[in-house]
Amino acid sequence: MFRTALRNVLAHKARLMMTVLAVMLGVSFVSGTLVFTDTIGSALRKASARSYSDVAVAVTYGDVDHPLPQRLVDEIGRLPGAESTTATVSGFTAIADKEGRLVGDGWSTRGGNYTGTGRYPMLEGRAPHGSSEVALDSRTAERTGYTVGDTLRMSIDGPVMRQKVTGVFSTDDGNVAAGGSLVLFETATAQKLFGKPGSYEEIDVKAAPGTAQATLKAGIEKLLPRYAKDASATTGQNLADEEARRIASDLSSFNTALLSFAGIALFVGIFIIANTFTMLVAQRTKELALLRAVGASRRQVTRSVLVEALVVGVVAGATGFLLGIGIAAVMRAVLASAGALLPDGALAVQPGTAGAALAVGVGVTVLAAWLPARRAAKIPPVAAMSSVHAPATVKGLLLRNTLGALLSAAGAVLVVAGSGMKDNGNMVLGGGAGLLLIGVFVLTPLLSRPVVAAAAPLLRPFGVTGNLARQNSVRNPRRTAATASALMIGLTLITALTVVAISVKTTVDELAAAHLKADYQITMATGQNLSPEVAEKVAGADGVSDSSAVRDAHTELDGEDEWVTGVDAPQIGRLLALDFSHGSLAAVHGESMVVDSDTAERRGWHAGQSLPVRYDDGTKGRLTIGGVFEGGDLINGVIMDNATVTPHTPKAGDMRILVKTAGGASEAHQDSLVKALGENPVIKIQDKAAISRELSSTIDLMLNILYGLLAMAVLVAVLGVINTLAMSVFERKHEIGMLRAIGLDRAAVKRMIRLESLVISFFGAVLGLGLGVFLAWAVGGLIRPDLPSYAMVLPWDRIGVFLAIAALVGVLAALWPARRAARLNVLEAIKAE
Incomplete structure (x- = not known):
């Protein structure tokens, strides 16, 4: 056998x-x-x-407000078994290439202090000295063309800095290996730039020969309570293991x-x-x-x-x-x-x-x-x-249809139930979608006849060949169903993803247009907070009539931690248009604030209520809720006056700056803002159209990636149609031979096979599009709590493209089987069993 x-x-x-x-x-x-x-x-x-x-033990601080002092570095260096110490401080540092573009992806563009040739061997030039000099890693120097003596533009949190390159060094830093950049300053300059004068964020200790990492760690831990009680010590081996786990988790x-x-x-x-x-x-x-x-x-x-x-x-x-x-x-x-x-x-x-x-x-x-x-x-x-x-018995078909109906009904119920659930709704919906797809697959032989019958008017103009194609496509419903189901699954996923993505994009576009009265929004390209200095420069730029820094700050409000949003109260009413159920933006002043409805409901607050507040500097006070509004992606939570919150929050950062110009957005006004900010590559200046384009490009990129990944499934489905038609032609050799013998020419045979393929593809496309739209509607229920104004939008143009792709699949899949059928020898085909 x-x-x-x-x-x-x-x-x-x-x-x-x-x-x-x-x-x-x-x-x-x-x-x-x-x-x-x-x-x-x-x-x-x-x-x-x-x-x-070369790291035996690494000491890191646990509290950003209490970094590691120089005295701790000195004490660790005197410990038995400590060969050397390297103290570092670092932070985000964006640099521009010679064309003014941001180097790297932003998040991995870092800066730090130069700690000697042991960690950063100099390939060219010398170490930086003074506040206006830097050294650059060799990979970044190579791809940007910077050499020793060049001046590069850079930014830490918004304002542009111009630094002289005094050296190019090599490094094993993982971020640089992954394509990021590393800029090194002298230690004092780095400490000042990254907010830690005279202190460090990490101390790496190299062990003397014969000293175990655990022994050195124990000695260091005895020193920490005296100098940095929130600091922790970790062995180099544990750090390497943790980094390996992090990489595995990220991938x-x-x-x-x-x-x-x-x-x-x-x-x-x-x-x-x-x-x-x-x-x-x-x-x-x-x-x-x-x-x-x-x-x-x-x-x-x-x-x-x-x-x-x-x-x-x-x-x-x-x-x-x-x-x-x-x-x-x-x-x-x-x-x-x-x-x-x-x-x-x-x-x-x-x-x-x-x-x-x-x-x-x-x-x-x-x-x-x-x-x-x-x-x-x-x-x-x-x-x-x-x-x-x-053939399959009536009992077998009845059992199959009953099972398919039960699975489809159970799947649909779970999908609808998951759509309305707040917790674990995505898991319930996903399980229901799987059951629904399986149920519809089981039911496809039953569904094939009515769907194919609906295509009969489209086949009628082709006469006999169209009628034969329709009859052949339902001759074996199970085979037709299995072939069409492959295409159905791919189109279900593609349609659902497309409808959801287009709906989100349309909704957010409408929100931006409805809520933003400002002409421009200014943000960091990397998502970091802007320096308050940027807002000052924007306010003084030519053509700016109103501007407000949108600033985040931490407080303890009504006994719980709460991040609040600070705005410039006198101007914010001319920059934002929010929907209020109580009050208005005019209530944002002094000790009065407004909150979004979700926060109010979650915390049990109401308009007119007075709440105790404790700021980060320890100052206490009371705030009154002057209004309740409907929040959105642009702004939500608690909104306060910057004049109230900023004096108590010295490290407050600006998430964005809203700007209104005299006469509205124009190229001249945008140029004025660009020049006022020193042509900084890391700062984005966007009008409403640019915000929409950025959102559209992000969603379109995501969709194109998903289309590319799902193209594999569609390609496999094409192979399935080819396979089914080719084997069907082999089975029907006798029948095709008889048709040829009674006058059906080769062109008509090809047309018959092509139309049959189109009918099968049409069947799969109809099921896929219908299921995709249903699942997209259900996913909308999961999105709506985070995006209350979400509304499903059917992109008819793309749905039409998907139908056209299904038709193309049918045409391409039929090429080889149709050619094979047309070339059959009539006499041999008639003799075939």
Whole structure:
């Protein structure tokens, strides 16, 4: 039986090719994802290990207001077993390249103090001295073209600084290895810039030869209560281990996201595999029945079909693994060319990845072939007298339809229930969506007839060929259903994601237009807070009529921690338009504040209520709620007057600055703001249109990435349509031969197969679009608590594109089967059984 199975694989290799391709694509995505994340993780871990190679113990402060004093550094340096100490202070430091563009992605652009050639070996020039000099890491110098003696523009929290480059150094810093930048100042300058004069945020201690890290750590911990009670000491080994865990955790979500799309492609592939083996079993009814008649047991027949699936799985898994290595290399190159910050290092191909690829390939193929294998074993020997096996019984179809209806109803109920839940709603909705998809798949044979019948008017102009195509597409409802379901799943996900994304974008656009009366919004490109100095420069810029810093500050309000938003009370009414249920923005002054309705409900507050407040500097007072408004993404929470909160919050940072200009937004006004802020590359000046464009570009980028990932599932679905049509043509050789004999020409045969493919694709598209819109509506229920004005918007233009893509899938999938059908020899086809 084993030899028989191998001969069958070789005999039907052309028909199994699409199955191999479907599994291979899914496996390649899995192995490519694993190789890509292993490569990035390995490079980051190596860089991290190098960073901690000379660190026996690291001391860090636990309270930002109480950094590590110089006296502690000196005491640690005198401890037995401490060979040397390196004290550091660092913070965000953005630099501009020679064209004025921000270098790196912002978050990994760092600055710190120069601690000597031990950690930062100088490749060119010398160490920085004085407040106007810096040293630059060699990677950043290479990609920006800066050399010793150049002047670069940089920013810590908004104001532009111009510094002279006195040296270029090398470093093993993980952020730099990942594409970030590092700028070093002399220690005193760094301490002043990063808000820690005379103090540090970390002390790295190198152990003398023969001193254990634990011993040195114990000695350091005895000193900490005297100098920095909130500080903690950690061994270098623990730091390296923690960094490795952090890297693994950071890559885990990315890995899971990519693998989920690979899983979707493999899930779609299951339909193709099951369809293929079902058709092969049906075509070999006589052969399998004869095997039973000459003594083969049911178990042997089942094993024979599963061995065929095993061979297909091994071939698909092995080729998918090799293709995955190439995909990982391409992913890395594409992301790097798109500006993503990726560390250097060779591709990391782990033995486990190869094992996973083979396991996935074999597992998916054998699992999908199991039901056809069981069906093959049930063929009675008497069936050898007939070339066609018995069709599905009425009882079998009734059971299938009942099961499908129950699963679909349960899934729909869970989706609706999850949509309205506040806690764990996404999990309930996700589970319901899975049940719904499975239920609809089970029901697709029943649904195929009415949906295909609805397409009859579109086929009528094609005459006989259109009528034949419609009848052929419903001749075997199970096969049509399995083929269309593959396309349905891909379009369901694509439609749901598109509707949700477009709805969010439209809603936020409308909010920005409705709530923002200001002409411009000024923010840091990296999301950091702006220095108060920026607001002062903006207020003095030409053409500015009103401006307000939107400032965050910490307080203890009514006995609980509460971050409040400070605004410049005299101007804010001319910059914002908020919907108030009680009061207005005029209530923001002195000891009066306004709160959004969600905060008021959560804290049990109401308009007119007086609340105790304790500011960060310890000052106490009382605040009165002067109004309640509907919050949004632009502004929410507690709003106070900057004149009230800022004197008690010396480290308050500006989240944004709202600006109104005389005569409205114009290119001249924007140029005036740019010049007033020193042409700073890290500061964004956006009008309402720019805010909308940024939101649109972010959502469109996300959608395009998701489209690219889901394209794998659609491609697998195309292979499924090709496979089904090709095997259907093989089954209908006799019928096609008869049609040719009575006058149907080759062009009409091709048209018939193409129309059949279009009908199957149309069926899958209708189901996918309907389910996608339903799931998008349900997801809207989860979004609405965070975005109260969310309303579902149907992007009819994109839905039309999706229908056109489905039609294109049908046309392309039919090319080879239609050509094959048209080239059949009429006499040989008539003689075929």
